[in-house]
Amino acid sequence: MKKLNSVFAILASATLLLSACSSSQAGAEKTEVDDVISIVWYPNESGNDMKTSRDEIGKAIEETTGKSVEHKLTTDYAIAIETMVNDNADLAYMGAQGYVQANKGNEANKPLVVSTGPSGTLDDALYYSWLAVDVEDQETFKVNGEFSLDTVAEKSISFVSNSSTSGFVIPSSTIIDHFANNKKYGELNTEDLMEGGPLFSQVLFGNSHQGSAVNVLNGSTDVAAFCDTCVESYVDVVEGEENEVGSVYKVKKDAAEPFNRVAGKEFTLMEVTPVLNAPFVANTNVLGQEDFDKLQTLFTSDEFADNEEIFVPKDSNAAGLFFKTEEERFVPVEDAWFTPVRNLFNE
Incomplete structure (x- = not known):
């Protein structure tokens, strides 16, 4: 498994020119600022199967602040980010x-907490970015019996969104670095990977990690980028170990949408890269410091960490936003923790 520091050393050399989408795409303005706390959710966490976890978090916030909670579900990453940039929500x-984009657009957006790894600390606060292929096509992506990124040239690929860390930034940077010394593809940049040519025959965006995974499972693309945490409720490891190149995952027979359309299908991992865990972000212009402090205390409490509807036991087979294997919980985090990701933008 790659070491995180070596991954970011590689990725920091890549130049990424990503722009935020127009503010006209932002969600509806927040109403009743003093009495409502609105939470924006990415498409990955907006599905019906995540409702129990969302509602439990909302209920705890209401009990702590005495305010009502409004959940803003989205179908587009850019909408969620711009809603925070434009002071139209409290949390995301x-x-x-x-987060880096939201903070760049509006410094009032601050990290509230981040989920830890199994140790209960930030030392292993990681999840994994995958490049996956249909198990039946895996030999196409091997050279001398080993998976190789050389084989993705002239293939079709699905990313999540160009605002997705693990569904675009990390895999695209890895691919660009891999081809850096290639005569034909050595001048690749991020924009090249957003559309077909010169490297890929076609590029699709799934708009969620689940959507990107389905794109490779239903044959829409040859390769797909998505992360482990967003699909773990829908699949089982049937060969190998979790988050290892060559491991095979199978979609559960009773998988919820959108995986119900590809139940029983299998994919294998050709590339696995560790990524910093995702934060809850607070807009302090809207939320205010008093509620920021209240919510940070709430999220980092033992009560929150022990709530099985928030941190779902790993062996329960239930869907959830977060999973408990050992000592996972939320901890406060400073802006500087995201420096490796910010460096990807050469800011």
Whole structure:
């Protein structure tokens, strides 16, 4: 498994030119600022199967602040980010890149907490970015019996969104670095990977990690980028170990949408890269410091960490936003923790 520091050393050399979408795409303005706390959710966390976890978090916030909670579900990463940039929501759960973009657009957006790894600390606060292929096509992506990124040239690929850390930024940077010394593809940049040519025959965006995974499982693309945490409720490891190149995952027979359309299908991992865990982000212009402090205390409490509807036991087979294997919980985090991701933008 790659070491996180070496991954970011590689990725920091890549130049990424990503722009935030127009503010006209932002969600509806927040109403009743003093009495409502609105939470924006990415498409990955907006599905019906995540409702129990969302509602439990909302209920705890209401009990702590005495205010009502409004959940803003989205179908587009950019909408969630711009809603925070434009002071139209109090909280958002977003990837590291989304936070960096939201903070760049509006310094009032601050990291509230981040989920830890099994140790209960930030030392292993990681999830994994995958490049996956249909198990039946895996030999196409091997050279001398080993998976190789050389084989993705002239293939079709699905990313999540260009605002997704693990569904675009990390895999695209890895691919660009891999081809850096290639005569034909050595001048690749991020924009090249957003559309077909010169490297890929076609590029699709799934708009969620689940959507990107389905794109490779239903044959829409040859390769797909998505992360482990967003699909773990829908799949089982049937060969190998979790988060290892060559491991095979199978979609559960009773998987919820959108995986119900590809139940029983299998994919294998050709590339696995560790990524910093995603934060809850607070807009202090809207939320205010008093509620920021209250919510940080709430989220980092033992009560929150022990709530099985928030941190779902790993062996329960229930869907959830967060999973408990050992000592996972939320901890406060400073802006500087996201420096490796910010460096991807050469800011």
